Amino acid sequence: MRRIISMLLENEPGALSRVVGLFSQRGYNIETLTVAPTTDATLSRLTLTTTGSDRVIEQITKQLNKLIEVVKLVDLTEGAHIERELLLVKLKATGAQRAEIKRTADIFRGQIVDVNSAIYTVQLTGASDKLDAFLESVGETSILEVVRTGVSGMARGDKVLAL
Amino acid sequence: MELLSGAEMLIRSLKDEGVETIFGYPGGAVLHIYDALFQQNDIAHVLVRHEQAASHMADAYSRVTGRPGVCLATSGPGATNTVTGIATAYMDSIPMIVITGQVQSDWIGDDAFQETDILGVTRPIVKHSFMIKRPEDIPETIKKAFYIATTGRPGPVLIDIPKDMTAPTESYEYQYPAKVKMRSYSVVSRGHSGQIKKAVELLIAAKRPVIYAGGGVVQGNGAELLTSVVRELGAPCTNTLMGLGGYPGTDKQNVGMLGMHGTYEANMVMHHADVVLAVGARFDDRVTNNVKKFCSDAKIIHIDIDPASISKNIAVDIPIVGAVDLVLKEMLEQIKKTELVADTEGQAAWWKQIDAWRAFHGLRFDLNDSELLKPQQVIESLYKATQGDAIICTDVGQHQMFAAQYYKFDKPRQWITSGGLGTMGFGLPAAMGCLIGKPDMQVVTVTGEGSIQMCIQELSTCLQYGLPVKIICLNNQALGMVKQWQDMVYQGRHSSSTYEESLPDFVKLAEAYGHVGMRVDKASDLDAAMEECFSLKDRLVFMDVSVDPQEHVYPMQIKEGSMRDMWLNKTERT
Numbered sequence: 001m002r003r004i005i006s007m008l009l010e011n012e013p014g015a016l017s018r019v020v021g022l023f024s025q026r027g028y029n030i031e032t033l034t035v036a037p038t039t040d041a042t043l044s045r046l047t048l049t050t051t052g053s054d055r056v057i058e059q060i061t062k063q064l065n066k067l068i069e070v071v072k073l074v075d076l077t078e079g080a081h082i083e084r085e086l087l088l089v090k091l092k093a094t095g096a097q098r099a100e101i102k103r104t105a106d107i108f109r110g111q112i113v114d115v116n117s118a119i120y121t122v123q124l125t126g127a128s129d130k131l132d133a134f135l136e137s138v139g140e141t142s143i144l145e146v147v148r149t150g151v152s153g154m155a156r157g158d159k160v161l162a163l
Numbered sequence: 164m165e166l167l168s169g170a171e172m173l174i175r176s177l178k179d180e181g182v183e184t185i186f187g188y189p190g191g192a193v194l195h196i197y198d199a200l201f202q203q204n205d206i207a208h209v210l211v212r213h214e215q216a217a218s219h220m221a222d223a224y225s226r227v228t229g230r231p232g233v234c235l236a237t238s239g240p241g242a243t244n245t246v247t248g249i250a251t252a253y254m255d256s257i258p259m260i261v262i263t264g265q266v267q268s269d270w271i272g273d274d275a276f277q278e279t280d281i282l283g284v285t286r287p288i289v290k291h292s293f294m295i296k297r298p299e300d301i302p303e304t305i306k307k308a309f310y311i312a313t314t315g316r317p318g319p320v321l322i323d324i325p326k327d328m329t330a331p332t333e334s335y336e337y338q339y340p341a342k343v344k345m346r347s348y349s350v351v352s353r354g355h356s357g358q359i360k361k362a363v364e365l366l367i368a369a370k371r372p373v374i375y376a377g378g379g380v381v382q383g384n385g386a387e388l389l390t391s392v393v394r395e396l397g398a399p400c401t402n403t404l405m406g407l408g409g410y411p412g413t414d415k416q417n418v419g420m421l422g423m424h425g426t427y428e429a430n431m432v433m434h435h436a437d438v439v440l441a442v443g444a445r446f447d448d449r450v451t452n453n454v455k456k457f458c459s460d461a462k463i464i465h466i467d468i469d470p471a472s473i474s475k476n477i478a479v480d481i482p483i484v485g486a487v488d489l490v491l492k493e494m495l496e497q498i499k500k501t502e503l504v505a506d507t508e509g510q511a512a513w514w515k516q517i518d519a520w521r522a523f524h525g526l527r528f529d530l531n532d533s534e535l536l537k538p539q540q541v542i543e544s545l546y547k548a549t550q551g552d553a554i555i556c557t558d559v560g561q562h563q564m565f566a567a568q569y570y571k572f573d574k575p576r577q578w579i580t581s582g583g584l585g586t587m588g589f590g591l592p593a594a595m596g597c598l599i600g601k602p603d604m605q606v607v608t609v610t611g612e613g614s615i616q617m618c619i620q621e622l623s624t625c626l627q628y629g630l631p632v633k634i635i636c637l638n639n640q641a642l643g644m645v646k647q648w649q650d651m652v653y654q655g656r657h658s659s660s661t662y663e664e665s666l667p668d669f670v671k672l673a674e675a676y677g678h679v680g681m682r683v684d685k686a687s688d689l690d691a692a693m694e695e696c697f698s699l700k701d702r703l704v705f706m707d708v709s710v711d712p713q714e715h716v717y718p719m720q721i722k723e724g725s726m727r728d729m730w731l732n733k734t735e736r737t
Contacts, residue, residue: 010347014294018286025287055474062471068291068311071347163346 002031003057004083004153006047006161007064007073011037015069019046022067028052028060032085032128032150040163043071049128049151074161076153083153086123087131088113090145091138093120101138108134119144164336169298170199170329172337173262176305178205179339182233184224184599185209186217190237191277192264195329209599209628212620214241216592218248219618221259222319223589223596226579227554229384231258231312232596238264239277242323243284247586249319250288254583255405256382258317260308261285265294268325282323290318295328299335303343310343315350316469317382351468354485354493362440362464362481363497369438370509372398375421375450378405378582379443379467383487386410386575389442392491395498397510399517401429403444404567405582412571413551418517419526422450423720424564427524427729427737430720432517433458434727441465443487446476447583456725466490524718524731526568535711536686538562538637542569545607545635548693553605553633554579554597558590558614561643564716566609588617594632595625605633605697612638612666612707622676625703633696634705636669639712647715651730673705684709 009015016035023030028050035046050060057075064070076083093101098120105112105122108130114121124134128151135143155161167175173196177185184207189197200208211217214236221232236245242263252259266275282292291311293304301324308320366372374396380389386409393400393416400410401421410417419426421433433439439461444450451457454476465472465479466487473482483490528539542565545553555570556579557563563580572578579597581589590608597606608615615636625632637643642660649657670680679702683692689708696704718729721736730736 014282014292017283021286055478059471059475066469066471068345068348 002051004049004076006076008071009044009046010069011042011044018067034150047152080156081153083127083151084125085128085151086125086149088123088147090121091142094118104137166334167337168331168334170195172301174199176302180309185233185235186220187235188214190241192238192326211624214244215247216618216621218245219589219592220596222252222257223579223593224600225257225259227576227597228600231260233260235262238266239279242281251581251584251586252319253288256317258312259319261321263323265323265325267327285321289321292321294323298328302339306340306343351484352486352489354483354490358483359493365438367503367505370506371437371513373432373436374400374440376406376409376442377403377444379487380406380409381575385487385491388491392495399432407578408572408575411573420567424716427718428520430726431520436461439463445472452720453723533711538565538710539569541708542566544689544693546570548697553607556590556593556608558610559585559587560611561716562609562611562637587614591618591621595630598630607633609635613642626677631701632703636707637710638707639710641712669707678703681706
């Protein structure tokens with residue numbers, strides 16, 4: 001099952017490599033990974049998505065918690081949560097296709113952020129499956145380049161991942 | 164406040180941490196440190212012949228004294244040579260401090276002479292690691308390193324120090340921190356009382372209980388408490404390879420080691436138990452055999468300091484996270500005051516069954532199928548000669564299993580072996596580390612002609628520091644355990660497991676290094692030779708004992724089977 005694990009990490013060199021190394025060392029998957037500093041300069045927020053049986057996910061969270069640099073960790077998928085990912089996609093936009101892509105982007109509430117006579121660059125945010133659906137709708141033949149940020153997320157309501 | 168250089172701060176911090184000895188080898192990146200070592204008398208240095216040995220010595224020093232050993236190596240090859248020793252300590256959860264030199268900080272990443280990213284190389288085999296970025300951080304980093312290495316589930320910690328951090332030209336105000344604070348590292352200690360209560364209820368009501376005790380009992384100083392708990396419960400106790408000595412080996416409630424080469428009775432007890440209490444053990448594949456068939460009728464209670472060990476390989480019914488000694492203490496108190504009544508009838512039937520299993524096998528071996536000395540006889544003779552009191556170190560292979568089976572360890576920290584990683588070459592340096600930690604003890608290495616050659620250069624170190632290790636080499640002219648598997652699984656095709664008459668004369672070799680060499684090849688000479696070996700108190704003795712090369716280690720669990728599926732000898736199985 002797909003899980004979103006989010007953690008506060010000491011903002012130190014080597015901390016990220018320990019997290020990533022743990023996954024390769026123990027044979028776990030990472031599907032997406034995103035990391036950036038927080039308002040507290042000594043902490044980074046790292047969010048990753050992974051898949052595995054309940055037993056594997058339990059091991060992943062326990063092993064991550066053992067890393068000295070992991071300060072706090074939460075499995076967002078255990079409760080109600082918000083997840084977002086940002087997508088930039090460069091699309092062929094000529095002839096009849098040009099209008100169709102604009103329409104599709106509007107339906108998905110995407111924005112065209114760069115344009116020339118043959119190309120639209122579309123920005124889209126949402127849950128990963130929404131981004132997947134958009135890419136499927138515009139079709140593989142139109143796509144020139146794709147970049148996705150990976151999943152970020154937070155718990156809904158009062159729950160806060162902070163010190 | 165005193166002004167000290169980085170190198171002086173390092174040495175002083177180690178002294179303030181209680182370190183008495185460092186095992187190491189000098190080189191370019193650590194010359195400032197060695198110069199500071201030279202100019203003080205608080206910490207002794209043991210010069211090894213290969214850095215691998217330094218790491219094994221520090222590891223064994225930890226195992227035998229309970230205080231973390233320290234090793235020191237230079238950058239590049241010096242650092243990479245410690246890797247096997249670090250991995251050995253990591254797999255057996257041994258606290259150890261590894262200090263490596265690094266090229267000066269502004270050269271890092273330039274592929275400088277003797278530069279290796281040792282933090283990267285060792286990342287998966289350390290509990291944690293540090294690189295010193297500012298000399299003034301040295302005292303606090305040492306404090307943190309010792310704290311992390313020794314608390315929680317212990318493990319090795321590496322500190323990489325670029326050469327400019329220890330330069331004698333700069334000095335700093337030195338103060339060793341009294342306390343360490345880390346927001347991201349907290350240690351569980353006491354177990355959950357409710358869980359302990361549930362465990363006690365289950366154990367008291369059990370008809371066929373067993374206690375399965377691992378290395379955590381030894382390392383966590385829980386042996387005495389475990390013994391009390393086992394006696395109070397009246398249940399049989401089995402030890403893992405790492406746990407030997409955690410419960411007295413000669414006690415009647417001890418059924419011996421369990422697992423791949425465990426005793427028949429221990430494996431039968433495990434398989435038929437209705438309640439298993441696992442203490443400081445981690446359900447290793449060498450213990451469980453096929454996990455799907457492991458103790459299928461049993462409720463399992465698991466005490467461990469590491470939450471990640473719980474339900475990793477085997478799902479358990481009652482997990483108790485906590486320090487083994489504290490949990491056992493509370494468990495003992497609860498057992499003593501409980502009003503629950505034990506199932507004495509059930510337990511009497513259980514012991515009757517256990518005694519029958521014991522009588523059936525009891526580590527029997529056939530003395531008469533060959534004229535040659537049996538390796539098991541050698542261990543029995545060693546046990547007699549040392550009155551069961553020696554510290555026994557081993558390498559890895561058949562000799563290790565024979566030593567584990569036939570020497571009876573009554574005390575913790577008496578049995579020093581590489582269990583998790585299975586490191587050949589560990590035995591000799593381990594014995595040296597033990598002798599430095601416990602100079603008044605008899606220290607023996609049981610080894611084979613294969614393993615001993617992996618760190619044999621340390622015979623020279625033994626002469627330099629007067630370390631009277633007794634080396635008992637079970638010489639079967641082959642890599643015995645490899646050959647045993649080739650006999651059993653590969654129809655006797657001995658691929659690269661023999662030496663074709665190329666073995667050295669170990670007696671002459673020992674003499675060339677300035678030690679005493681002895682050769683034994685007849686059973687009638689064995690006991691006298693053993694006596695003589697141990698009468699030479701101040702000398703290293705290398706006893707090269709020719710043993711039957713056809714001998715296999717039994718019992719041996721059958722792959723993919725349950726605990727009770729074993730070969731009992733070459734033709735008989737359960």
